[in-house]
Amino acid sequence: MAEDEVRNKIGWPGVAAAAVGLVVASTTFAGNFNGFGTAGPAYVIAILVGFALNLFVMWAYAELTTMFPKAGQIYEFTKRAFEDGRARKWGVLLAAGAGTSYWLIFGLVFAAEGSAGASAMVSTTGVGSVVGWIVAINVISLILNLLGVRISMLVELVLVITMVGVRVLFGLAGFTGLNNVGAWHIDPILNFTPFGWGAVFGTLTLGFWAFVGLEFATPLVEETKNPEKNIPKGMFIGILVILAMGLIMGFGTIGVIDPATHQELYTGNAPQIEIGGMLLGPYGAILAGIASFAATLGSVNVAYASIPRIIQAMAREGLWPDLFAWEHPQYGSPWPATILTFFLFLVPTVLSHEVVPLIDAATVVWLLAYIWIFGLALKLRTSHIGLTRPFSVNKGIYFAGIFLILFVLWRAYQGAYWLVGLGLAIAVVGFIYAFIWTSYTGTSTESVASAD
Numbered sequence: 428m429a430e431d432e433v434r435n436k437i438g439w440p441g442v443a444a445a446a447v448g449l450v451v452a453s454t455t456f457a458g459n460f461n462g463f464g465t466a467g468p469a470y471v472i473a474i475l476v477g478f479a480l481n482l483f484v485m486w487a488y489a490e491l492t493t494m495f496p497k498a499g500q501i502y503e504f505t506k507r508a509f510e511d512g513r514a515r516k517w518g519v520l521l522a523a524g525a526g527t528s529y530w531l532i533f534g535l536v537f538a539a540e541g542s543a544g545a546s547a548m549v550s551t552t553g554v555g556s557v558v559g560w561i562v563a564i565n566v567i568s569l570i571l572n573l574l575g576v577r578i579s580m581l582v583e584l585v586l587v588i589t590m591v592g593v594r595v596l597f598g599l600a601g602f603t604g605l606n607n608v609g610a611w612h613i614d615p616i617l618n619f620t621p622f623g624w625g626a627v628f629g630t631l632t633l634g635f636w637a638f639v640g641l642e643f644a645t646p647l648v649e650e651t652k653n654p655e656k657n658i659p660k661g662m663f664i665g666i667l668v669i670l671a672m673g674l675i676m677g678f679g680t681i682g683v684i685d686p687a688t689h690q691e692l693y694t695g696n697a698p699q700i701e702i703g704g705m706l707l708g709p710y711g712a713i714l715a716g717i718a719s720f721a722a723t724l725g726s727v728n729v730a731y732a733s734i735p736r737i738i739q740a741m742a743r744e745g746l747w748p749d750l751f752a753w754e755h756p757q758y759g760s761p762w763p764a765t766i767l768t769f770f771l772f773l774v775p776t777v778l779s780h781e782v783v784p785l786i787d788a789a790t791v792v793w794l795l796a797y798i799w800i801f802g803l804a805l806k807l808r809t810s811h812i813g814l815t816r817p818f819s820v821n822k823g824i825y826f827a828g829i830f831l832i833l834f835v836l837w838r839a840y841q842g843a844y845w846l847v848g849l850g851l852a853i854a855v856v857g858f859i860y861a862f863i864w865t866s867y868t869g870t871s872t873e874s875v876a877s878a879d
Contacts, residue, residue, distance in 0.1 A: 436652045441580045442644045442661025443668070445729050448583045449640035450669050451590050452726035453543035453719045456699045462633040463677055464686050464693020467621040471677070473634025476831065478670050481638035483828035484797050485666060486820045487804045488642040489659040493817040494807070496648045496655070499740030500733075501800065502526030508803045511810060520861050523746040525799060526737050528857025530771070532792040532850075533734055537727060537772040541565070544723020546696040551716025562773065564724055569769045572731040575758035576650050579732050586725035593718035594672050597706055598679030606706045611682035621687035631839040632790045637673055639793055640726075641666055642800075646733040650759075655817035680706070727772070735764035745868060746861070791840070792850035794832050801825040801832075 462470040491504045499506070505525045509518030545560035555563075571579045600606040620627065641662050648654045684705060686693050692701050703715030739761040742752035751764045804825050807814070840846055 436650055437577065437580050437647065437657075438652050439657040439661040439664070440584070442647065442651060442657050443665045444580055444583045444587050445644040445647060445732065446641045446662045446665030447587050447591070447668055448725040449643040449729040449733075450638055450665070450726075451587065451594075451672070451722055452540050452640075453547055453697075453723040454540050454726075455637050455673075456590075456594065456715075456719055456722055457543050457547075457695075457697055458633045458636050459673055459677060460680075460693045460698040460702060461695075462630045462637075463681055464690050464698065465622065465633075466626040466630045467619065467686050468616045468678075468681060469620045469624070469627045470630050470634065471674070472627055473630040474637055474670075474673055474677075475634070476631060476835070477634035477636070477638050478666070480635060480797075480828060480831045480835070481641060482666060483824050483831070484800065485641045485662045486659075486818075487797075487800050487825055487828065488645050489662060489818045490804055490816060490820070491800070491807070492645040492648050492658055493655045494811075494814060497740060498646050498649045498736040499526065500642070500646045500737050501529045501796065502737055502741050502746075504800070504803050504807075508806050508810065519746065520858070520865055523741060523861035523865060524854075524858030526741050526746075526857075527860050528854040529796055530734055530737055530768070531853050531857050532796065533730060533768075533771065536793070537730060540723055540726050541772070543696060544719050544726075547700055547716055547719030547723075550697045550700045551712060551719070564720075564727055565769060565772055567724060568727040568731045569765065571728055572735075572765055573755070573758065573760055573762055575755075575760055576647065576732050579728055583725055583728055583732075586721045586728070589721040590718045590725060591668065591672050593714050593721075594676040596714070597703065597711075598672075598675035598677070600706050600711075601679030601681075601683045602675075604683075606683060607708050607711075608683045608705060611679070613682065615681050615685035615687065616678060618685075618687055628838045631835045635794070635835060636790055638666060638669055639790070640729075643729050643733045646736040649736075659818045730772070731765055731768060735761050735768045738764040738767065746864065791836070791846045792853055794836060795847075795850050795854060798829055798832055801828045 459470075459474075462473060466473065488500075492500070495503050495507050497503045502522050502525060506518055506522035509521055541561040541564060542557065544564060545557040548560045549555065549557055568579075571582055601608075602611050604610040644662055644665070645658060648658060651657050680702060684692060684702060692698060692705065697719065699715040699719060700712050702711075704712035707714065738747055738751050739754065741747045742749060742764070751761070751767065753763055754761045805822060808822055836847060
């Protein structure tokens, strides 16, 4: 490998930054406070369920990515899982459909994220509109990623330090009593379920959302040094950082601002602004605004670094138009795929600004994608027994992951199962595209294998 190629690659800190940067978003900032405001201290149960489920997901992605170290992620995994046997003729259709559907769902995901960050900036500065801030965040992220993954990940490290630091600061301000409210007390925490257990079940999607997106580090596998070690290591460090940060911020805050008596402060599109102002005065509100902006920019930045590479991988093998396979010769960025993703992120973002409903809708489609990933990991255990697995766990973990997802879908979406239908509809659109494209171009498993 040429020296300049090695220099442009990232190590486990870059992987961890990508994982944390996507997850520690404005939606999780607002979402965690909404969770404590809805369920009280018992929201920690939803956080721990979300941690366990996303840990299982992280392990599945780590196993599949180190088995098949290519940027296509869910597309690559699906293609390889169905490259042999009776389902061979359906392999390309399934792979292209899964990859395209996965790309499409992030229209919903970043509608939620863009709305949360933009709402926080409008609340903090009083300048501009939600739509204006959404466009600005997307334009900045687009430019950073057109200049190459190394630059975008260096910026990401700075953003991660900023947003994690402010959240931990809020928690420590509560624990130490160095705030404008008063001393920390354990009584609000001992009042564990002030709103009942039904409210706890209702926050399962928020607990899951608090960690979702760790796998966004995996499309960077071709830009990672020693990916068989650095991909699992970076993601694991990332999920531990996220858990510690969420618990410190949450319990530090509710020990001085009781959600049972200040529920209105904890709910809404940008509760972090009011809570920051209550804890630390005007400077606290400003810090919350800065952290929210850094969080949204960080999440969108990672998305632009990761998601377009799935489209690029499919275009390389004839499953998307050839234009989207092109990458800039100097910066190594897939410019056409990145620019197309820019327009995908903007469309639903400007149509709705309600954060929690958007989170609920985006969570459904993400959960359905995770069921597919667990299924692929289990299938490959039987169809590719002899293949080297640099990273693996007991397959019982994947069965447990599927069970947890079904439990969350059942309990969290009672009365709102139409959201599950919406997620399935988005997936269907991706598979319809794959069917039309492969039929029109005559792309087959054999042609994709030869391109590979």
